[in-house]
Each structure stands twice: as C-alpha cells, then as structure tokens.
Amino acid sequence: MKKITILFILISVTYFSQCPNPTITSWAMTGTTADFGGTNDPSIISYEIQYNEGSTFTPGTPAPAGVQTFTFTSFPSSITGLSVATDYYFTIRSICASDTGSWYDSGNNGPDLWTTTADCPDAIPYFNDFETISCWPFGPPWHTNNGNPGNYWYYTADNTGNTFAGSDSWTQNQGALSPDCWVVFGPIDMTGITDANLAWEVRGVDPAWCQENYTIYFGNDYNISSLENSTYFFNETIASGGDACGSNWAERSFAISGYSHNEGYIALRHHGVSDMFQIHFDNLEMTSTVSTSEIESIDMDIYPNPTNNVLNIKSDSKYIGNNYYVFDNSGKIVLTGLITSNLTILNTENLSEGIYLLSSEDNIKRKFIILR
Structure with missing residues (x-):
C-alpha cells in the first residue's frame, strides 16, 4: 500500500479596497x-x-x-x-x-x-465684545503708544470671565502715568451707508480715581494722524460720582452723518490724564440709521426684537414677492427667503445669539438681536 502525503499550502491574501480615494x-x-x-x-x-x-x-x-x-x-x-x-x-x-x-x-x-478663523466683525451692523483675542489688533499702526514707554491698551478679563479693553493712568509698579494710548479696529465695510450710530460701554474703575479722559474717533484711514483730524469723534472726561465712575458700565454713543467712504475705522484713545487708575471699554457697536421720514415711508416692521426662535416681518403689500436676506455680524448671509404675505415668519432657532441685519431687495434694513 502506497503512502500518500497531502500537502496543504496556506496562502495569505491581502485585501485591497477597490473604492478610490476622494x-x-x-x-x-x-x-x-x-x-x-x-x-x-x-x-x-x-x-x-x-x-x-x-x-x-x-x-x-x-x-x-x-x-x-x-x-x-x-x-x-x-x-x-x-x-x-x-x-x-x-x-x-x-x-x-x-x-x-x-x-x-x-x-x-x-x-x-x-x-477655524477668528470671526472678527467687519461690516454693519458691527459688534465687538472683545471675546475673541485673535481679533485684537497687535502692533503699529493699529496698537500704538505716544505716552509712557510700555504703556498700551490691553485685552483683559474680570473675575466673571467678561473680556474688555483696558488702559492705565496709574499702576502699583510705575505710579502715575501720562498715557497717550491708541487701538484701532477695522476696516468696517461702509458701502452704501452714510448715517450710522456708534455706541459703547465705558467705566473708570476706581470710584475714588475715575476721572479718566478718552476720545473715540471714526474715520476712513487706520493711521492715527488721520484719525486724530477726523470730524467724527467723541471726547469725555469721566465725571466723579457719575454713571461711568466705578465698577458699573455706562452707555455712550454718538451719531455719524454724511459719511462718504466705503471703509471705516474705530479708534480708542486714552490721553490727557494722569494719576487716576484704569479705564475699561466693552461692547463696541455700530449700526446704520434711517431718518424718521424714511422709516414712515418704508411700511415694514419686525418683531419681537430681541427675539429667540421666531422673527415676524410685517410689511406693506407692495413688498410681497421680494427676497429678504439675513446677515450675521461678519456680513455673511445666514438666512434668505421670500416675503410671501403681509406677515412673513422667520424661523431663527438655528441662529446663534448675536446681532443680525435683515435686508430686503429694496435695500430696506432692520437690525435685530437674538437672545436666549
């Protein structure tokens, strides 16, 4: 009887996907x-x-x-x-x-x-709450000092985590300072906008030493020599015992009328003061404005404002069939649609908290705020 040997050969197979790479x-x-x-x-x-x-x-x-x-x-x-x-x-x-x-x-x-990039504000409506450090301008000509060496505007936060801009006229280490500190924000797209309102919050922190002096400028150039000569500015020395004296924030604003440039820059200047303590700024906001006569002729309203998940557009019949667009604070279109009746309802539940601009085909603009 013959002996039969059976040889088993194990073959290893490597599988290669036939599905191509993207x-x-x-x-x-x-x-x-x-x-x-x-x-x-x-x-x-x-x-x-x-x-x-x-x-x-x-x-x-x-x-x-x-x-x-x-x-x-x-x-x-x-x-x-x-x-x-x-x-x-x-x-x-x-x-x-x-x-x-x-x-x-x-x-x-x-x-x-x-x-991801820093979503820095660059259009109207403009809103800067100083929450994004990468939007803070560093280095000249955006961030300069003509006073004591090393004394600049800075980006800081309080014990609640709220961030804001600050500048000193006195420190524990240096004593009395004579600041001339500038910080410039922009460019801001001003295309088609001639009238606007610039608003902010300010405080002189120490109620016993709060009489800080500052100027806010608005102009079409980021160079401080140009901004210093702008016709659009607001100056204040914080009053002792006033609403901006101490830890509470005070609201300030001024109107810009007849602006004729496509870009704009906002400058904060801390100057003309010595031996106080600190000045703080927060919530820089700029919105376009419409005259009363223009508003009366528009026949369009939005409500509630502020809103959370729903925004109503109440409009005259002549606007039915027009497109509407919602822009976020960076100028990006985040919502669009058609005005289909005298009352159009927008679902805003997928939009984040913040300031938005509703614009129609007829260039009618309405600012609204989402709060939750």
Missing part, C-alpha cells in the same frame, strides 16, 4: 465652517469625514468616543457649527457600493490639522 481640490476654514470641494466620482456613492476638536485620533468604525462623523454625497460640501479660532483634526474616506475606501489624509499619517 479627490479633494479645495479645503477652507471660516470662523464656524469647514468648506471643501472635490471631483465627484460616479463609482463613489458617499463620503465620510471623521473629525475631532483639539486633539488627533485614530479613525474607526464606529468612530472613537467624542469624534464626530459627517457624511455627504457629493462635492462641494460644508461642515457647520464649528467654534471660532479652534483646532480641528479631519480625515475622510470614500464609500462605494461594493466596499469602503481607506481613511485618507495629507501624507496618510493621521488626521490633518485645520484651524
């Missing part, structure tokens, strides 16, 4: 979005992005704890709801009918790092 042609970050473009491939039925805030990760199925997943079917597309001035890590893969592609990133060495 072809990405552009990737850009704004203050709250990641916007990406690419070449659509008919063999790919969808794309999956995994992303994480603040730290890298190893992608997987399912996504690791805390990692977000975004799926879309074609380019271009956007991820919304991101935080301003924040690091995010992204990786992407293709999904085909028969299989799923490998995770794809630049260099294939792990998720790519992208950072």
